[in-house]
Amino acid sequence: MSTETPGENTRRVLSRVDRSEFVGRADELRRIVSHPLHEGPLGLLLLLAPTAGVSELLRQAYDQFYHQRGKIIPIFFVVPREEKTAVSTAIEFLNTFLLQYVAFRRGEPSLCQSSLSLNDILALAPPADYEWINQLVESYKRERFGNDDEALVRWCLSAPQSVPAQHGYPFVMFDAVALIDSPADGPALRTEMIRIFSRSRLPFLIAGLRRQMLDAVHDAQCDFAGFEILRLEKLRDEDGRALIEHVAHKQRITLSDEVRDLLVLQFECSPLLITTFLQAASELGVSLDTYLACERLYVDELMGRHFGRYFSSLLEDVAADPGLRRAVIRLLYESNTPGSRRNSFAGWKGSLHLEAAELERVLRTLHAHEIITWDGGIVEAGGGSVVWNDYLKIRYRLEIKGDARALVVAETIADSLKRAPNTMARNYRRVASLGLRDLLARFDCQRVPAILLDYARFSDAYKGGTLDEIAAGLEADPGLVRLPQVVHVASCAAFNAGAQPLCDEERCVVAHAFTESKYTDATQVVWMVAEIDSKLEANREVANVWCEQLNLMARESGFGAVRIWLIAREGFSPAASQLLAEFGAYASSRQQMELLTARLDESRAGRNEAASATEFEMVVPMGDDNELLVAHTVEEIARRLNFRPEAVNQIKHAVVEAIINASEHSLSPDRKIYQRFRVENDKLVITISSRGIVPVSVEARNGESEAASGEIQEASANRRGLGLKMIKSLMDEVEFERVDEGTSLRMTKYLRA
Amino acid sequence: MAEPASLFVRSRCVGTAAVIYASDYLNKLSGERIERECKRQLECGCQTLVIDFRGTELVNSIGVSILLGVIDVAEKSGAQLIFSDVNTETIQLFEMLGLTRHVALAKDEDEALTLLNEFAAPPQSFGH
Numbered sequence: 028m029s030t031e032t033p034g035e036n037t038r039r040v041l042s043r044v045d046r047s048e049f050v051g052r053a054d055e056l057r058r059i060v061s062h063p064l065h066e067g068p069l070g071l072l073l074l075l076a077p078t079a080g081v082s083e084l085l086r087q088a089y090d091q092f093y094h095q096r097g098k099i100i101p102i103f104f105v106v107p108r109e110e111k112t113a114v115s116t117a118i119e120f121l122n123t124f125l126l127q128y129v130a131f132r133r134g135e136p137s138l139c140q141s142s143l144s145l146n147d148i149l150a151l152a153p154p155a156d157y158e159w160i161n162q163l164v165e166s167y168k169r170e171r172f173g174n175d176d177e178a179l180v181r182w183c184l185s186a187p188q189s190v191p192a193q194h195g196y197p198f199v200m201f202d203a204v205a206l207i208d209s210p211a212d213g214p215a216l217r218t219e220m221i222r223i224f225s226r227s228r229l230p231f232l233i234a235g236l237r238r239q240m241l242d243a244v245h246d247a248q249c250d251f252a253g254f255e256i257l258r259l260e261k262l263r264d265e266d267g268r269a270l271i272e273h274v275a276h277k278q279r280i281t282l283s284d285e286v287r288d289l290l291v292l293q294f295e296c297s298p299l300l301i302t303t304f305l306q307a308a309s310e311l312g313v314s315l316d317t318y319l320a321c322e323r324l325y326v327d328e329l330m331g332r333h334f335g336r337y338f339s340s341l342l343e344d345v346a347a348d349p350g351l352r353r354a355v356i357r358l359l360y361e362s363n364t365p366g367s368r369r370n371s372f373a374g375w376k377g378s379l380h381l382e383a384a385e386l387e388r389v390l391r392t393l394h395a396h397e398i399i400t401w402d403g404g405i406v407e408a409g410g411g412s413v414v415w416n417d418y419l420k421i422r423y424r425l426e427i428k429g430d431a432r433a434l435v436v437a438e439t440i441a442d443s444l445k446r447a448p449n450t451m452a453r454n455y456r457r458v459a460s461l462g463l464r465d466l467l468a469r470f471d472c473q474r475v476p477a478i479l480l481d482y483a484r485f486s487d488a489y490k491g492g493t494l495d496e497i498a499a500g501l502e503a504d505p506g507l508v509r510l511p512q513v514v515h516v517a518s519c520a521a522f523n524a525g526a527q528p529l530c531d532e533e534r535c536v537v538a539h540a541f542t543e544s545k546y547t548d549a550t551q552v553v554w555m556v557a558e559i560d561s562k563l564e565a566n567r568e569v570a571n572v573w574c575e576q577l578n579l580m581a582r583e584s585g586f587g588a589v590r591i592w593l594i595a596r597e598g599f600s601p602a603a604s605q606l607l608a609e610f611g612a613y614a615s616s617r618q619q620m621e622l623l624t625a626r627l628d629e630s631r632a633g634r635n636e637a638a639s640a641t642e643f644e645m646v647v648p649m650g651d652d653n654e655l656l657v658a659h660t661v662e663e664i665a666r667r668l669n670f671r672p673e674a675v676n677q678i679k680h681a682v683v684e685a686i687i688n689a690s691e692h693s694l695s696p697d698r699k700i701y702q703r704f705r706v707e708n709d710k711l712v713i714t715i716s717s718r719g720i721v722p723v724s725v726e727a728r729n730g731e732s733e734a735a736s737g738e739i740q741e742a743s744a745n746r747r748g749l750g751l752k753m754i755k756s757l758m759d760e761v762e763f764e765r766v767d768e769g770t771s772l773r774m775t776k777y778l779r780a
Numbered sequence: 781m782a783e784p785a786s787l788f789v790r791s792r793c794v795g796t797a798a799v800i801y802a803s804d805y806l807n808k809l810s811g812e813r814i815e816r817e818c819k820r821q822l823e824c825g826c827q828t829l830v831i832d833f834r835g836t837e838l839v840n841s842i843g844v845s846i847l848l849g850v851i852d853v854a855e856k857s858g859a860q861l862i863f864s865d866v867n868t869e870t871i872q873l874f875e876m877l878g879l880t881r882h883v884a885l886a887k888d889e890d891e892a893l894t895l896l897n898e899f900a901a902p903p904q905s906f907g908h
Contacts, residue, residue, distance in 0.1 A: 676869040683840050749841040
């Protein structure tokens with residue numbers, strides 16, 4: 028039956044571009060293709076960011092399955108935009124399923140593209156499949172003329188389960204991105220689809236907008252454990268560039284590097300927008316070699332070509348009635364300014380004059396497309412891509428404001444051209460920026476030289492020094508500061524919209540953190556960090572403006588304890604440093620930042636080494652003098668490392684004390700002590716941990732308030748307190764590590780000559 | 781009814797002195813036994829106490845705390861206290877924690893008893 032010919036494996040069946048030209052989704056494609064055969068949940072949910080694009084990815088997957096000719100029979104179904112009811116969509120699915128099944132079984136890929144009735148498909152069915160397909164078609168005819176729409180939808184969606192197991196396993200890939208919410212009185216197709224597929228024994232994939240899909244899984248009352256989740260975010264910048272180059276090359280479009288880079292940013296790496304735009308350039312024979320040519324075409328697209336139709340269709344999904352659509356456009360546009368973005372459900376209801384149920388549907392659709400964020404109460408406008416916002420502005424000017432079309436076109440082109448260099452400059456700054464968010468997100472109670480956060484001291488100590496000299500100095504520097512553990516980082520603008528004009532998002536960040544190893548109000552702190560533009564050392568005025576702005580923002584945001592950290596490429600003038608000291612702010616140059624980053628990298632590498640073969644672990648129950656067992660073990664390890672007898676004894680004593688401390692001080696559920704002995708080049712690192720809750724009184728004592736030596740009465744009355752003092756005297760470094768519960772004491776002893 | 785054997789600590793009396801022998805690991809349990817024995821000896825009229833550490837390998841901080849308590853009790857009773865046969869590591873520990881400022885150390889039990897016989901001066905005159 029197979030009509031496969033040499034070279035068939037490279038032929039496209041449903042895909043629209045050659046595999047070699049399919050850019051940027053290699054990992055995702057691999058996951059999809061491996062999904063039906065791997066052990067684990069049968070369902071795969073593809074959660075898309077709006078305009079992330081998924082269709083070609085699924086088509087590529089289809090082709091790979093098709094050419095494998097294995098037991099997996101690929102079925103790819105795109106919910107058609109024009110199908111407005113669940114019933115018609117379900118019937119279309121049934122037809123597509125049978126068509127693609129027969130095409131696969133006959134080995135005739137061209138059949139997939141044909142338009143055939145069920146009877147036509149039946150006529151083409153291979154003899155081995157004729158009987159079950161005939162039964163299915165007959166059964167369909169009966170169901171079709173029943174009165175139960177929900178039953179018909181379910182029946183159609185269940186059709187793949189009719190395939191006899193000996194013929195293979197259908198793998199349905201359902202592109203439900205275009206699926207709109209059904210009217211309240213009809214069956215909810217997305218939910219039904221998830222319910223039926225998740226109850227079948229067949230692997231399946233459903234792709235949809237991320238916000239919609241998660242809601243649908245909840246609505247279907249399915250367990251998320253039954254699904255694997257694959258998130259499709261926007262492409263990386265380099266993949267975006269590669270995609271533009273590929274498509275432009277294929278379409279023979281002249282393209283400058285500058286325009287390519289601008290398109291990546293303007294379209295936010297959306298494969299959908301990129302390919303649509305380049306298709307338009309090809310259709311119109313436009314060369315994309317200048318910003319002007321690019322923005323002219325862009326505005327042309329927005330005014331009524333592909334982009335315009337795409338967003339117009341989206342708005343029609345939101346509001347079918349033209350009057351309501353105008354009201355939605357007005358409300359969305361006028362809400363898109365800082366200070367007016369947040370509004371209540373009642374506010375929207377009043378503005379749109381809608382019944383609650385209809386308003387909910389409108390908000391749900393806008394929320395699904397991430398044009399707004401609606402949590403059931405507050406509606407936050409101002410979302411959506413750059414392209415969407417340009418489109419919205421055009422529609423507003425044309426329909427609400429009544430501006431002349433020519434004026435709108437001219438000014439939109441002009442605005443886009445004015446924006447282009449800013450967009451590029453902002454991107455260059457972003458690329459060159461220090462990556463504050465990433466850096467702060469890695470703060471996790473590491474100890475680093477305090478001088479890295481103090482430009483004045485750093486400058487005095489190391490200005491003019493070579494990197495080696497600085498490295499050696501830092502290595503020997505005993506002045507360490509403990510970084511906080513950062514639990515959340517976001518741009519300042521995320522907390523205060525007024526911060527946006529102040530600087531780029533990635534150059535001013537807010538990090539919520541805890542300063543010590545316990546999560547308490549007293550240890551909570553907010554770090555406000557800004558990267559300042561300054562060619563020379565930043566002066567006092569600049570430092571003052573930043574400190575005041577950040578303090579104001581902290582007050583407005585209701586932050587408690589705040590730590591300001593300013594970073595300027597060349598550091599700060601002496602006057603600025605003095606001012607920052609008065610504010611209690613940290614100050615660093617770019618070089619200090621880079622050194623700090625390197626420190627954190629080393630720290631991370633050090634942690635990775637922890638799992639190496641030079642680590643010993645031991646678990647003992649609390650009590651029964653089991654600390655002696657551990658002491659003898661560590662004694663043996665220390666001897667092997669050639670520690671001097673005195674040092675061996677000190678280590679042994681410290682371990683005993685740490686175990687006693689852990690035993691006494693935690694309300695441990697498992698009554699066990701966990702020991703880790705890590706051997707490094709020049710040191711032995713011992714970690715003694717236990718689970719449980721440390722009583723507050725003890726927790727405080729784990730700090731510094733130990734009995735002074737010689738104060739006999741105090742010490743004997745309060746028998747504890749000596750242990751930690753002993754440990755600190757016996758070991759070179761002692762630190763309580765952050766743990767979620769219980770205690771974890773890390774002690775280090777250096778091997779000295 | 782006799783106390784269980786495990787509650788006892790080995791000791792002997794030499795005139796008005798009592799020698800109490802610490803076990804191999806001076807922790808809370810063994811420390812409290814020593815403490816109880818010292819108090820008992822003091823109540824019996826003992827004027828000097830020698831705690832002998834010849835069999836002691838390790839002293840933990842709770843043991844040290846208890847020894848501090850014993851030093852306190854001895855001082856209040858006007859009794860002399862000597863630690864004998866303390867190993868080097870434990871001496872370092874005692875020094876670190878300030879015990880050696882309040883108690884005399886002797887090389888061994890005999891030296892401690894000899895010193896006691898000669899005893900007239902304050903304990904600071906003893907050395908180890």
